[in-house]
Amino acid sequence: MSLFDIPTPAAARRLFLARSGGLVLSGAAVALLAGNDALAATKGGKSTAGDVRILNTALGLEYEGIAAYQVGAESGLLQKPVLDLAVTFQGHHKQHADLLSKTIQKLGGKPVSAKTKYDFPVQTLKTQTDVLRFAAGLEKGAVSAYLGAVPLFGNHDLAKAAASILGDEAMHWAILRNALGETPVPDAYVS
């Protein structure tokens, strides 16, 4: 069945969600950084220190995203296939965090740790829609954060990898919007 043959928007969303639960990012970003030993040779410079700072801010964001999806998954408010989707997206954030952490170390930096406690607005999460909206807001913010970080990197490979993560988080945002019954891609550009 195609998404265009679905009789109702709700059914289309269900099918879309079920299918997107199987989305897996290619290993491109991992190959970009984890296998890039040239990065190790660049460590120590002023621009490297700046790059490490950017990566650490991104790592902090990814840890927060992982924790937020954990709150959503454990809330008891998400039904399948939305629950599976949340777990899949959390898995992506875990991959991003792992890559960022290893890259920071490769550059001679010290990766930040996840916080022991995050101050999420859990009292406002009463329905599946609330959780989806909360997650969509975080993903939208993450897209903006990466967009604001990409042009700052001294190393172009790092900028490319950050752009790859940006693309993944933009997909998360679009799918969450779709699950909420909103236009998945509201504009031609993100900001």
Added chain:
Amino acid sequence: MSARLLAGPILAFAAGAAVAATKGDPKAGEEIYSRCLACHALASDRVGPRHCGLFGRRAGSVKGFEYSDAMKRYKVVWNEKTLDHFLANPLKVVPGTNMTYAGVSDPRERADLIAYLKEANGSAECRK
């Protein structure tokens, strides 16, 4: 240099000054603030510090928040003018800040964002 060549930059500067002097629109600023929500919240500290209480607060002074050394050393008090300057290019204004974000380059957007932050600071969420 001909007068014609000079006219462009002068007009652009004049337009920029006019925008800076224009009052921002908090409603438009709320949408721009959604970009900040990756790292910030009004009433709680996240990757970035809380924004409640921002106006009149010294930079790098939210208790318990782990700032970069650069931000701790940045001795300004946040107001419309200092925020406008910082938000245009955070890393250029405070090299070494952990706010690794290219900034809000459009003066109109900055004015709107600051207007929203000002309004939000008077909201129930910030008065708690």
